Amino acid sequence: MQQQQGPRGAFILFEGVDRCGKSTQTSLLAKALQSKGVAVESWNFPDRKNTVTGHAINEYLAGKQDHNDRAIHLLFSANRWEKSDALLRALHSGTSLVVDRYAYSGVAYSAAKALPGMDAAWCKAPDAGLPAPDLVVYLELDNAAAAARAGFGGERYEKAEFQDRVRAAFQQLKEPSWLVVDASQSVEQIHEQILAEALQVVRRCKEGQPIQQLWGAAAAAAGEDRTPLAEQQQQQQAE
Ligand SMILES: Nc1ncnc2c1ncn2[C@@H]1O[C@H](COP(=O)(O)OP(=O)(O)OP(=O)(O)O)[C@@H](O)[C@H]1O
Ligand SMILES: [Mg+2]
Numbered sequence: 001m002q003q004q005q006g007p008r009g010a011f012i013l014f015e016g017v018d019r020c021g022k023s024t025q026t027s028l029l030a031k032a033l034q035s036k037g038v039a040v041e042s043w044n045f046p047d048r049k050n051t052v053t054g055h056a057i058n059e060y061l062a063g064k065q066d067h068n069d070r071a072i073h074l075l076f077s078a079n080r081w082e083k084s085d086a087l088l089r090a091l092h093s094g095t096s097l098v099v100d101r102y103a104y105s106g107v108a109y110s111a112a113k114a115l116p117g118m119d120a121a122w123c124k125a126p127d128a129g130l131p132a133p134d135l136v137v138y139l140e141l142d143n144a145a146a147a148a149r150a151g152f153g154g155e156r157y158e159k160a161e162f163q164d165r166v167r168a169a170f171q172q173l174k175e176p177s178w179l180v181v182d183a184s185q186s187v188e189q190i191h192e193q194i195l196a197e198a199l200q201v202v203r204r205c206k207e208g209q210p211i212q213q214l215w216g217a218a219a220a221a222a223g224e225d226r227t228p229l230a231e232q233q234q235q236q237q238a239e
Pocket of ligand 1 (some may be wrong): 019021150
C-alpha cells in the first residue's frame, strides 16, 4: 500500500505520431486548466534550448548532423533526465505540467528504426526510473489523415512510411491506463474529452496521489522496486 503524499501538481502527457495534434491540444489544455485556477505550465520534449543535449538533438533532427543510432537514443533519454529534477520540483510545488512528448516517443521513434539490437526493451532501459506521467493522452490518427494535415516539414523522421512504423511501435507501448482519443475529430471535441479526464487527474494529484516511475507496469511485473520517488528521496535524506 503506497502512502499518500502532500498535494502536488499533475503530470499530463500527450503522445502520438507527427501531426496528430499534440501541440494544439497541449496548448488548449494548459489554457483551460489555467482558466479554472490550476497552476500549470506547458513543457515539450526534447527540450532543445535549456539543456546540454538540446543543441545536438536539434542538429540531428534538422538533418545537419548524423549520430550513431544508439548514441542519439541515449541523448534523447538524457534530455529527459536533464529536466527530471525540475519536473519533480514543479510537481511538488503544486504546478501541473502539460507535456508534449516524453519517453514513449523516445522509445517509439528509436524502435521504429528496426535496427538489430535496438528493440523496444533496449530502447526503454535508459528511461527506467524517470518520473512517470499521471495521465497519458494518446492521440490516435491514421497515416492518411496525418498526411492530409499541413505538410510534413523537412525534419528527419517526417516520412509517411516511417510514421507507420512509429504508429506500430506506439501500439506496442500502449497501456490500459492511457486515454486514447480519436484524433480525427474536431479540435474542440478532442479537447473536451481530455479536459474532463485531466480535471479528475489534477484533483487526485492534489489529494496526494504518489508520483510513479517509468516503466510502472513493467517494473511491477518484474517485481522491481516501485517505491514512489518522493519516498525514495525522503529515505535518502534520512540516511
Ligand atoms: N483535430 C484536428 N483536426 C484538423 N486539423 C488539426 C487538428 N488538430 C490539429 N490540427 C492541425 O494539424 C496540424 C498539426 O497539429 P499539431 O502541430 O498540433 O500536431 P503535433 O502532433 O504537435 O505535430 P508534430 O508531431 O509535428 O509536432 C496543424 O496544422 C494543426 O492546426
Ligand atoms: Mg508538435
